[in-house]
Amino acid sequence: MNYFVIGYYALLIGASCLAAFYGRRSIFMLLFSLTLVSFVVGIVGGESALWTITLCAGALALSAGTAYAFREFLVNISGRETAKALKTAPLTAAFGMFVIFTYAVMGIFAPVIAPHGEAEVISSAFAPPDDTMLLGADQLGRDMFSRIIYGARNTVGLALCATLLAFFMGAFAGLLAATKGGNLDQVMGRIADVIMSIPSLIFALLLLSIFGTNLIVLVIIVAIIYSPRVFRLTRAVAGNIVVMDYIEAARLRGEGDLYLIRKEILPNSTAPLIAEFGLEFCFVFLLIAGLSFLGLGIQPPTADWGSMVRENATLISFGEITPLIPAGAIALLTVAVNFVVDWMLWRSAGLKE
């Protein structure tokens, strides 16, 4: 028994007692079950296991604190209407927004932040971390940290372009199908079915090997693969709106389809579409990272998280976590975007007038 272990249990038990005394049921249950779990884990895993738990709890508390502060910050700097909406954001969403904000800064100011160029060879292959290289070197001796910073720009930027394109194609087709109906709707629906029936990764690999791998082709192919999902959602959402009386009134007035889409349908379907945009972004992002991992996405020497995982994959057999860092960056962004999307979905579902 040392002071850490004694302090650890004393803190947990004291906190649970306080929670119980002030009638905070859920907090008490959480703290006390953690105490009981710690007993078991402490006996099995020893002091180091307790340290792990402490570190995890600390990291969680730190993220929660950051998220809380970030939300307050956003509420203070934004306008009245936005502030009101932001106040309803749960901590997870605030955390997601913070992560997205960090990635955006990373991508936009990459040349300023990164200590070395993305294709600059500065040491031997797989050199360990030192004073100049925060995370060590990759298989060609390029600075890992710099490449991750540049990767944010390339991977995220590309995914954003592809998602936007997919979105414009899918949403426009969906709105048109819902407004026009009839044969046009049928034809578009069946085309979407055909595209969706082919496994996306295999379809992408096939098309990329036919048309060659350059960035524009990549963006267009990914956009085509993902637009049917947007098409379906938009058509379903718009389908509920076109039966409303105000659409009928506009039609009887003699309005054209473009006016109907732009002025009457689109303003009423933005909430689910924005939520879908976030979800699509994650999928597109993962697909591009996957393609890069397979060697058909973004081509070297451009830094990209997917190909970085592949290039450094051999290191994992030496017990190094370096290849996991770009993978972690992908995972963190995906989770963050999903947190924000969840909140938006909740808003669009629950706060309808």
Add this chain to the structure above:
Amino acid sequence: MAEKPEKSVLLDIKDLRIEGYSDEKWIEIVHGVSLTLRRGEVLGLIGESGAGKSTIGLAAMGYARDGCRISGGSVEFDGMELTTSTEAELRVLRGSRIAYVAQSAAASFNPAHTLIEQHVEAPLHYRMRKRTEAQEDAMELYERLRLPNPQEIGFRYPHQVSGGQLQRAMTAMAMACRPDLIIFDEPTTALDVTTQIEVLAAIRDIVDQFDTAAIYITHDLAVVAQMADKIKVLLKGDEVEESSTIEMLEHPKEEYTRSLWAVRSFKRPQKARPGGDAVPVVSVQHVDAAYGQTKVLDDVSFDIHAGMTVAVVGESGSGKSTTARCITGLLPPTAGKILFNGEELPPSYRNRTKDQLRQAQMIYQMADTALNPKVKIHEIIGRPAQFYSGLSGAALKARVDELLDLIELEPSQYYNRYPPELSGGQKQRIGIARALAADPTFIICDEVTSALDQLVAEGILKLLDKLQRELDLAYMFITHDLATVRAIADEVVVMRRGKVVEQGPKDEMFTPPHHPYTDLLLSSVPEMDPNWLSTVLEERGVDNVGEAANI
């Protein structure tokens, strides 16, 4: 009804206060209402929407909707205080001793289970009866409620029976555990007059037979006059007055109560058709229409002259709205033609000219769905003016202001607002303004007042009347409410099952002899006389009401 011996108090609500959450604040919506209900007594709660009727009804079960809370006062049910009881204790009461009948039976039944399955759920849950016993009991109740085929109807699914039958099945379900108290929340509001009468008769019988206490919530005075022993009038969460039904009908004390009575007195002089060979604005000639293979209109013909109001009446499903869809061109007729000022209109709206579209406008029943919630008022009203007359800038703004003035809304206040911020009546006014913006000669009003309270509805009717006089508009007024017809119509067209049963000037239509169906419609409209229901039932015979009526 009134001379029952004093019975023990069943429900005692004292100084009930309920708060609702909006704009991050708790706002009191019921300001200290008290009521007592004895066993076997029926209390009618009436008031406009937003008066807190339903909220009080739910509070009598110890329940507050999401976003509401009971903030003060007490609700004592048979000696048990409900406001402080736990959820578990309340759950035992609900369904077994207090039952609730909702406004829309169609939305309250689970469409995936048969009626009887849902009926026996409560008795089984409380272990009051075995399944077979409960089913037999359900059949007996169905019989008492005069549902057709009581042995068999329970095994149908909710969509297989009509709206009136469903509402009666729901009442039967509420009786399943023989509760001491039933709360009826506008059980007949969504029904036609002809169906309403049979549900009213059934409810009244069953409440009498089992000596159940009931709270009957409605905004229709004539209905509550048939049902209740005493009536309580509510206004914006405050009690206005309470007294026995007869007393209330004969000597209302408060000004507000009298204004509720006065609503039905709005009437305007009837206009006659212009003589000679005046060309009608709209002439529907031998129109047939079908949805797919189902024929819904059969040889419908009538004329609408300039400056006149033609009311089209009938039950739901009688083809009133379909006729309107044929006139607007949404549903091209399969035979017959529609003349507008003597010229034949193309059957589909797509082939009509901008001017033809401009001339005929429509006002919808549900202002909520008829106005785009994400578009500002001035754009909603301004768009037709911009579209047809090419107005823009200051001229457009002046036109919108003029229209807002016409519908008696202050332009500066409403110019930049969105539809969801307005009340039901205001929304309906915006709908009228949108129709007027096109500068039409003919307007179709599709049940424009049926979703509104009586006072608000009267405001709308007066406005429509004023506009008709000022702008010489012709109206086609679709409704199932005969009180509205009496108030505003010049001519009446009665429709049934896609056919015109009878038509003519209002005076003739409202004086006997009528076509038997017109007679049925007219005699089914509740009157302010507490004995009206009994009289009608006696005249027609108990089994000859509503759908079963023999005409």
